Amino acid sequence: MRGSLHVAAALALVFMTSAAVVAAPQGDRVLPAEQYTTDKGRRLGATHARALHDLNAVLYHCWPWVETQRASIGFYRPKNATQDDRYLSVRIFIEQDASPIFSRLPFEQRAAAMFSRYVGPLLRRMTVSPAVAADPNLDGFTTILEWTKQAAPAGGRPIHETIAVFVDKATAIEYLSGRIDIKALATRARVLGFDGETALGAITLGPTYDDNFVSTYKVANYQLEQGVTCQ
């Protein structure tokens, strides 16, 4: 009984609070321009700040089943790059139901399924502003996809699986213009895998395919904020 009261009180607090919360994405999802370590990074961050915040808003409103964390969006340099290559980078956590079929797939096939579903749509949204892709200081695109591993939690904490996909700008533009398909994109991308905090190194994806999930899936009863439109 006491537990029920606690739950009811918590729920009441949640819903009372929700009325006061402005339904807008948090600006801290975008790395501030002053936090880049090189002039090239700072310049990109400042020049395209609006495009980054627009991307943040699109993900927040139009892909409500994914989550971004602080500084998930920015012009980062791939770790251990030999020069100051700047890639427009986005990291998303993908919420999805547990599936025994999905969990039985080898990691490379789970990664391929996520790649097929999200990399193309992300690239399209990352280049909505023509000025971003046209900027000569931009060298490529990074999409980091993470999802819950279907395994027993470790110490009560869920484990995430992650892939980091690096695509150079020329390849991305070829894909976006339809000159190469998703399979060629997957072949030319560099993909790193992670099991929790453990690096698996570069991986070769399983079969990739065109997946229209992002353009067709709707969260049941989801209501867009007034004035927001999604394409």
Next chain:
Amino acid sequence: MRSVRGKLLLLTVVILSVAGCATGEEWNTWYTHRTHFASYDHLGFSVRNTEGGTPRVTRQDIALARDEGWWGKPITVSQEQILER
């Protein structure tokens, strides 16, 4: 004796290889039903909706649910392992 060890080794390899790979049938099932695996049904947003009213889920509901930490702090790779500022 050597032959028995060889057979055991072979059997182990076969079991491991079968266990580690999805069958073609499993992959096909995932592929053909792939849109099924992103439902938000488990979030339980129905508590927000009154009986007879039009059910709705707002972006606030989803954000607040996450902020409440329903899923716990995950074990995952840090951004610094992948990217530099």
